[in-house]
Amino acid sequence: MPQKEIDNVISGLAKYSETPTGHRSWAHPSRILFVAAELGNTKFVVEFIRQYPDLIWKVNDNNQSIFHIAIKHRHEGIYNLLYEIGSMKDLITPIRDVDGNNMLHLAAMSTKKKRLEDVSGAALQLQRELLWFKEVASIMPPTYRLRKNNASLTPRELFTEEHQHLMIQGEEWMKSTASQCMVVAALIATIVFAADFTVTGGYNQNSGIPMFNRKLTFVVFVVVDDISLFLSSASILTFLSILTSRYAERDYVEFRWHNSSLIH
Incomplete structure (x- = not known):
């Protein structure tokens, strides 16, 4: 993306543009960033962050950063950026969304089936989910691993509840x-x-x-x-x-x- 277009998007100069089909583009530039994070467009996100480092602090309407979204949707490329921002990640990992979920709660949530299509067998799918959960837990402060969300569930309890179907199918x-x-x-x-x-x-x-x-x-x-x-x-x-x-x-x-x- 050319530098001028990036500047326009970030500064908010990009407005709604309606197509013949009635579709509208995003009016708020920060939404584009979160859509890119949800879709796993790592190159797009990296380019934005390289030009405007302050974007890592942006949160959406649910008080989730791009890293929260990447963890929820299992996008390893964006998640790995946490290791490149150094000690600043310690200020991002404790962020909780409007439902009281921290990053580990989001990792405990069941992902879409298409994210596990390349893994055959429910047992190996559950294994991948557990490995992802353990990886996110490794970057969380110890006290946050036991924090409860608004539903009074710890990340481990939420994982068990969300993956009960995989446990049965895996066995x-x-x-x-x-x-x-x-x-x-x-x-x-x-x-x-x-x-x-x-x-x-x-x-x-x-x-x-x-x-x-x-x-x-x-x-x-x-x-x-x-x-x-x-x-x-x-x-x-x-x-x-x-x-x-x-x-x-x-x-x-x-x-x-x-x-x-x-x-x-």
Whole structure:
């Protein structure tokens, strides 16, 4: 965006312009900034803040800054700007909106489904939400992590209430997936166990030593078969532990079925 256009928007010179369809553009420049934050337009927000640093203090009608909006809508690019403004973030993070929600309350709220479309399975979706919640909690002053909003809910209580549906769906998904995987692991373990004790080529009738014990390919086969037996047995125990899990919120953070990269 050219510098002159940026100056016009910020200074309020941009007025309503009505299109043939009756649509009107924003009259208040600050609203454009909050719309950009809600849509996750990081480049637009960064350009505005670079030219006018005071914009980071702007709040909307709900007393939410652009960082509050970015946290609510899970826009990591805008959220990461908090790490670039230094100690000033300590003056922004305590801000509470008209409902008494701080940043951690907003992180606890359930996000739109399309923000989780790239994650398969309710359990992994809940994991991503928990990781986002933990990340925002890391920048909050300790006392604010236990603050209650106007509904008398702490951020953790709000998270549990907002994600109850994911908890139920996640437990069902984990049990179903673990059961199916354990069947496959048990089948593999059965096959490699039988192959381990059924020696290829048989035994020497006089000495009882396998016929191919001096061949390299035979040794490689035995080693690989033993490794397969060990790994399949370990998989069975792992899936069994998942089936007997408590399925508490914090347990989902420990699941390592995929790489969860969110921040930085």
